[in-house]
Amino acid sequence: MLKKFTKAERGWIMYDWANSAFSAIIAAIILPQFFTTLTNGIDGATPWWGYATSIATLISAVCAPFLGTLGNYRGYKKKLFSAFALLGIAATAALAFTANWKAILVLYILGSIGFNASNVFYDGFLHDVTTDERMDAVSSYGYGLGYIGGSTIPLVMSLVLILFGESFGVPGDLACQISFMITAIWWLVFTIPMWKNVHQVHNVEPEGNLLRQTMRRMGSVLSRLCKSKGLIFFLLAYFFYIDGVGTIIHMATVFGETMGLDSNALVVILLVVQVVAFPCAIAYGELAKKYGVRNMILFGVGTYMLVCFVALALEPLRQISSGALMGGFILLAMLVGTAQGGIQALSRSYFGKLIPAESSNEFFGFFDIFGKFSAVVGPALFSLVWDATNQVQLGILPVLLMFVVGFVLFLCVPRSMEKIK
Numbered sequence: 001m002l003k004k005f006t007k008a009e010r011g012w013i014m015y016d017w018a019n020s021a022f023s024a025i026i027a028a029i030i031l032p033q034f035f036t037t038l039t040n041g042i043d044g045a046t047p048w049w050g051y052a053t054s055i056a057t058l059i060s061a062v063c064a065p066f067l068g069t070l071g072n073y074r075g076y077k078k079k080l081f082s083a084f085a086l087l088g089i090a091a092t093a094a095l096a097f098t099a100n101w102k103a104i105l106v107l108y109i110l111g112s113i114g115f116n117a118s119n120v121f122y123d124g125f126l127h128d129v130t131t132d133e134r135m136d137a138v139s140s141y142g143y144g145l146g147y148i149g150g151s152t153i154p155l156v157m158s159l160v161l162i163l164f165g166e167s168f169g170v171p172g173d174l175a176c177q178i179s180f181m182i183t184a185i186w187w188l189v190f191t192i193p194m195w196k197n198v199h200q201v202h203n204v205e206p207e208g209n210l211l212r213q214t215m216r217r218m219g220s221v222l223s224r225l226c227k228s229k230g231l232i233f234f235l236l237a238y239f240f241y242i243d244g245v246g247t248i249i250h251m252a253t254v255f256g257e258t259m260g261l262d263s264n265a266l267v268v269i270l271l272v273v274q275v276v277a278f279p280c281a282i283a284y285g286e287l288a289k290k291y292g293v294r295n296m297i298l299f300g301v302g303t304y305m306l307v308c309f310v311a312l313a314l315e316p317l318r319q320i321s322s323g324a325l326m327g328g329f330i331l332l333a334m335l336v337g338t339a340q341g342g343i344q345a346l347s348r349s350y351f352g353k354l355i356p357a358e359s360s361n362e363f364f365g366f367f368d369i370f371g372k373f374s375a376v377v378g379p380a381l382f383s384l385v386w387d388a389t390n391q392v393q394l395g396i397l398p399v400l401l402m403f404v405v406g407f408v409l410f411l412c413v414p415r416s417m418e419k420i421k
Contacts, residue, residue, distance in 0.1 A: 068365015088114025
């Protein structure tokens with residue numbers, strides 16, 4: 001499958017395989033379930049999962065432009081990538097050694113910062129490993145393999161341990177903690193191809209006072225971005241629609257449990273997302289060649305609007321029967337899976353083809369801030385509406401609004417734009 005890619009492209013793609021285990025096990029499935037079970041009966045504790053997600057992404061967002069600019073200096077990108085990847089790996093491993101819900105939130109925040117910050121440099125390496133013509137395919141394969149390999153394989157290993165561990169003396173809580181260690185090891189081992197085969201090609205030389213130069217370059221990048229109205233519209237649209245994507249990823253497990261799904265049903269539904277997302281992420285890259293990246297992104301945002309309407313319809317289904325509720329959730333999972341990887345992959349490559357290779361990390365730092373600040377807004381609004389109404393399904397309303405605004409703003413993006421000079 002990967003033979004058509006260069007060694008550098010394969011190494012880059014494999015980091016999606018490596019760190020997607022964190023997305024699935026820590027951010028989306030097992031740790032949220034573990035946290036919900038752990039805080040059951042503790043008044044006001046469960047919504048803190050959404051707040052912790054917002055705290056982590058806020059810190060990541062504030063730091064992203066500075067880190068992106070710093071990573072553009074010769075010799076810095078790989079060192080900074082490694083430092084934050086190792087922070088995420090270490091925090092994930094540490095989750096295996098505590099059952100204190102406050103400590104878990106702190107480690108989750110640290111792990112998320114490591115995950116998010118390493119991705120700033122990872123995205124910036126896209127220009128170092130491939131060309132504009134191959135960028136959509138490389139980006140899409142990264143997300144696709146992340147879903148089927150990085151997410152599904154360690155997730156299934158962990159679930160087998162959790163579901164059947166009792167039969168050979170491993171209680172459920174311990175099985176969850178072992179799954180956190182599996183995630184850390186998986187992330188570490190499959191980052192090796194990235195460390196070995198991906199190198200910084202485009203860079204600038206550090207001169208004089210590094211802090212002053214970095215701040216000056218950040219101002220220059222912001223000025224260049226502001227001169228491109230089309231790119232500004234894209235980034236604003238991205239801010240809104242990726243908010244919805246991130247909120248659904250982070251809050252899915254808590255939403256499902258609160259709606260009445262048991263752990264086994266949640267596992268089935270979340271696995272459906274992973275399995276469907278694998279071919280669909282790759283398909284988005286192929287379909288973009290025929291229909292255009294712009295149209296495929298709009299299609300993905302439209303799909304997510306449909307996801308929100310289905311989610312709002314789940315409450316009536318719950319009143320009918322548990323089987324009807326399960327059917328609704330499976331439909332929801334399939335819809336999410338068709339769009340989740342594709343919309344993220346094509347947004348990354350769409351932006352990448354509009355920025356200069358020699359400043360890619362600086363620009364991706366600003367790209368990341370739009371994505372991460374949106375992830376602050378979404379989970380926080382979801383949790384606030386849930387808190388205020390005591391109805392978790394109403395937390396979907398602000399998420400739907402984000403998709404609608406993102407869709408409208410993306411329609412304002414010109415069909416053709418020149419690369420920023």
